[in-house]
Amino acid sequence: MSDSLSDSLCDIGFIGAGVMGKNLILNLADNGYRVCAFDLDQSRLNALLDQHIRERGDLPPLVQTCNSYTELLAKVKAPHLIILSVPAGAPVDDVCNKLLDAGLKADDIVVDTGNSLWSDSVERCKRYEGRLIFFTTAVSGGEMGARFGPSLMPSGDPYAWSRIEPVWHAIAAKVDPATGQPIERSVPGKPVKEGEPCAAYIGPIGSGHYVKMVHNGIEYADMQMICEAYHVMRSALGMAPADIAQVLREWNKGPLNSYLINISAEVLATKDGETGQPLVDVILDRAGQKGTGLWTAVSSLEVGCPAPSIAEAVFARALSTRKVLRTRASKKLQGPELEAVGPARRAEVIAQLHDALYCAKICVYAQGFDLMKLAAREQGWQLNFAEIARIWRAGCIIRAAFLQSISDAYERDVKLSNLLLDDFFAGQIAERQGSWRRAVADATLNGIPVPALSSALSYYDAFRTESLPANLLQGQRDFFGAHTFSRVDRPEQEKYHVQWSRPERPVVTV
Known part of the structure; x- marks a missing residue:
């Protein structure tokens, strides 16, 4: 040629x-x-x-x-x-x-x-x-x-x-x-x-699409949590969409600065050209999905890595599609009386929601990065988590200022076991967790669903708990299925089984 x-x-x-x-x-x-x-x-x-x-x-x-x-x-x-x-x-x-x-x-x-x-x-x-x-x-x-x-x-x-x-x-x-x-x-x-x-x-091969899949799972949870904060402001505070848009714009000036907060504010500020109503009020509350969030939730189960907030975001979309059934249930099932929050407490509740969203966001990213870490170990990939966080700072849907802090965390410690163990993020949650807990509690007491925000809180509390009730669970498994258990006073690799049907309950080494 x-x-x-x-x-x-x-x-x-x-x-x-x-x-x-x-x-x-x-x-x-x-x-x-x-x-x-x-x-x-x-x-x-x-x-x-x-x-x-x-x-x-x-x-x-x-x-x-x-x-x-x-x-x-x-x-x-x-x-x-x-x-x-x-x-x-x-x-x-x-x-x-x-x-x-x-x-x-x-x-x-x-x-x-x-x-x-x-x-x-x-x-x-x-x-x-x-x-x-x-x-x-x-x-x-x-x-x-x-x-x-x-x-x-x-x-x-x-x-x-x-x-x-x-x-x-x-x-x-x-x-x-x-x-x-x-x-x-x-x-x-x-x-x-x-x-x-x-x-x-x-x-x-495959690692790039896996990382993108987890990106989308995080995206599902991030979007759902913003929607939950909106729901609380709309239902408990009685705020109009335009007023909520202004709150989100203020949030976008701080640690929650992100593309998703920005576009959520724009959606809430937009009016319908036909009716003059807020556009969000004429959009049917039935959310679609293309599968990547589902793939992330499924992969978390297969790998054995807890990602409950991502799964809850997928479930929330699935439940939204049951519109006819939800309409019937709304007329039959009883919930608590909604306690409207007066103007005097509005700023306080909004501040609590801000902190709840920020703390839950940290936990969602902790879940996503932990999933990538475990999948990489299983597949033999060497993933650079600081670099992954860096390439998500622009161009993608979850782009946010927050990602710089994640990149910094993995630069400080390339072997960081979980994002929650980084001193910066541990300190951020310690400072704000009271507001997070009150926001979730108030929403629950008012019957406002916050599955992603609350599951992130449960994840955080379970993660920081040294002794979980899984000891009882393993005893149950041994009782009905002879699945054996380890003892706290013996090497973990040694397995034991109780002959539950006999009065003296003899313990048998397996």
Whole structure:
């Protein structure tokens, strides 16, 4: 191939021009990469080209499209770098197989950026070994993140990462290294070149999508806890959505500063164009989910790592879908009389909710990072938790100032067993736990459900308790199933069983 022909070829092939794919392509072009795009839906390609040409103005276009997998490979430099933005599951394999049929080679890289289950990625890598290099990158940040800078969690073959790293560092969200704050951009064609990129190699195949899965589980809990605080302010304090929005804006100036607090305030401040009512009041209280929170809860059970607040957030969404049944129950089941809080105590209750949300947030992140630690041990991954916290500071849905403190905690102690054992976070909860307990107690006494806030408190109390009632539980298990138990006055590996049916209850060493 001549140099002139090589220079005319694209740097990257991209398959999938849906919402996320289109915006990633435009982001790549903003950063100077020539992209050839393919999608089975020609209207998506037309929309992509129209937007790209409009945004480029008088500058020559960097995006072109094609009509087949064969044409895609012909228009991209070899060895090929092909990025996929297609639905998880069978579509990923379908595209990989069609690329192989079109002539993909063993040293060509295929990058899955969809919301794939991490274990599927592991199996996929084995399936295509020797035929192509299968690599994954989990992408967080939604449509705007993809367009102007997402948080990227790549994993797979280290050689593939060496080729992809400059691309991902270019298009990723950036943070100010001095403050840890996001460097925002929202103007096409003007990418952020300075700052630290929110993209870092996570580890072997599957690890990136696992970390993203846990990110989403934390996201579920974070969103649910904000909703619970809103529920208390709406029901117990009788506050209007616009007033609650103002409270959240104030919270966003302190330790709760985050993207989710910010957008929650915006949602609550918005009015419905048709009725003039607060928009939140005309949105049906039936929450959807795409499965990543569920996957996180399931994984926590499989690994044996408690993540109750994440699970409660998943359950809360599931219960929200039972709208008809809840409506019937609301007319039949009795609860306590709601004790409205007067204006004199409003500031106090709001302050308690702030501290409850902050303390519970610490516990949710402790649960998520503990889950990643145990999964990494099981899978043989070497995860850098300080770096993971850093790449979540911008571009992703859970981006927050709070993440700088988490990164600092793991920088202080790379072997930190649990985030709650870090001196800074232990001190933060010690200072605020009284407010947290009162907020949960008041909500419970008023019959206002706060499953995530209260489960986080129970997690904290169980975690700090040296002797739990699991001794009775293990006795129960031995009674009905001869499951044996260990003794506090003997080595733990020695097992014992009581012959419960005999009057003298003899203890038998197993």
